[in-house]
Amino acid sequence: MxxxxxxxxxxxxxxxxxxxxxxxxxxxxxxxxxxxxxxxxxxxxxxxxxxxxxxxxxxxQPKSFKTNLERKGMVHVVNLNLKDKNYVLPDSSFIQLKPNTEISYDSLNFKKNRILYQLKGTSLFQVKSNMNYPFTVIANHILTTATGTEFSVENNQSKNQVIVYLIKGVVTLNSSHEHFKLNNFQLYPSQVCTLDLSNSAIHIKENAIVKSYKTTNEISKEELKNELVWTNKEIIFNKIKLRDLFIHLENHYSVKFNIVDAALNQSTITGKIYYEDSLDTIVRAICEISGLSYSIQQNQYFIKVKNKPLKLDN
Incomplete structure (x- = not known):
């Protein structure tokens, strides 16, 4: 039923x-x-x-979780060929991608926000000059910034290294890596900079001469044999040219040094500098060691032989 x-x-x-x-x-x-x-x-x-x-x-979730590479408008360029690949960016800058190289950039606002990600491989950049909008290449937390110049960047993932070769102009290197500190480090033409993130080391090659820098607080006896050893808290120099030492201070403190006597550029100096000291204290110590004097005019340091009158060009 x-x-x-x-x-x-x-x-x-x-x-x-x-x-x-x-x-x-x-x-x-x-x-x-x-x-x-x-x-x-x-x-x-x-x-x-x-x-x-x-x-x-x-x-x-934090913004860092949503990587910049996933944003709308991101363009990915990959060279899977055995030959170099030429590419022109929206700002008319030129890139030559070596085989097995990958880059990415935001196409929506690239002319004003010129940031490019070097994901892997090697690229040669010919940057369109624009003083108002710097051009930055980010490779493994290393930022290479220029306004208009020619340089190459290699992101070597297997060795955890970034290699920057400056052909002409000037570039500034910075780091966003937690354990690899680098702040406004400038390269000059013909310099090859190898940034070794695994060992917290920087190697500068110029005219077949390699100068090594450390970005940690530890210095080995072997490293003390180098002309210049740089850590997060001090710089130790051994028979380094005055010109090179002042260039390093310019990069670190964002100031300008003018060596009035040209012969001083070839003079050498040995010593140690602590970054906790003021810049005036550091410059005074360098001058006392070398028998020099200095003056400050319009936020620039002028270095000359002690008791020699200072002559400035009009």
């Missing part, structure tokens, strides 16, 4: 045996409905929690 179609009158007139059977069928059916409703309720709660957690995670 179909209990869904039975009327109340038929139920009353039914034999007691069938009444019991009908009631049992009704109860079983209601239990199934309740069980199914419970399942739907639990399932809806699980789905709601899952969606809620996903929303919270993606809405509240």
């Amino acid at each position: 179909d209990y869904e179609e039975i009327s109340e009158l038929d139920f009353i007139n039914t034999l007691p045996y069938y009444r019991i059977e009908i009631l049992n069928n009704i109860l079983n059916h209601q239990n199934k409905i309740k069980t199914f409703k419970r399942f739907l309720l639990v399932a809806s709660v699980v789905i709601a929690i899952t969606i809620g957690c996903w929303s919270i995670f993606h809405i509240n």
Whole structure:
């Protein structure tokens, strides 16, 4: 008997045996409905929690998690060929990508926000000059910035190194790496800079001469044999040319040094500088060691032989 179609009158007139059977069928059916409703309720709660957690995670996650490479308008250029690949950027800067090289940049506002990511490989850049909008290449946390110049950047992932070769002009190197500190380090033409992130070291090659720098606070006896050893808290120099020492101070303190007597450029000096000292204290110490004097005019340091009058060009 179909209990869904039975009327109340038929139920009353039914034999007691069938009444019991009908009631049992009704109860079983209601239990199934309740069980199914419970399942739907639990399932809806699980789905709601899952969606809620996903929303919270993606809405509240730090901006660094959403990498710049995933933004709308990002263009990826990959050279999978065995030959060099030439590419022109929206600002008319030219790139030559070596084989197995990959770069990425934001095409929506590149002319005013000239930032390019060197993901891997080696690229040669001929930057369109624009003093108002610097051109920056980011490779493994190393930022190479220029306004208009020619240089190459290699992101060597296997060795955890970034190599910058400056052909002409000037570039400034900075680091956003937590354990590799670098602040406004300038390169000059024909210099090759190897930044070794694994060993916190910087090697500058110029005219087949390599100068090594350290970005940690530890210096080995072997490193003391170098002309210049640079750490986060001090610089130790051994028979280094005065010109090179003042160039390093210019890069670190963002000031200008003028050596009035040209012969002093070839003079050498040995000593140690602590960055915790003021710049005036450092310059005074260098001058006392070398028999020099200095003066400050218009935020520039003028270095000359002691007791020699200072002559400035008009």
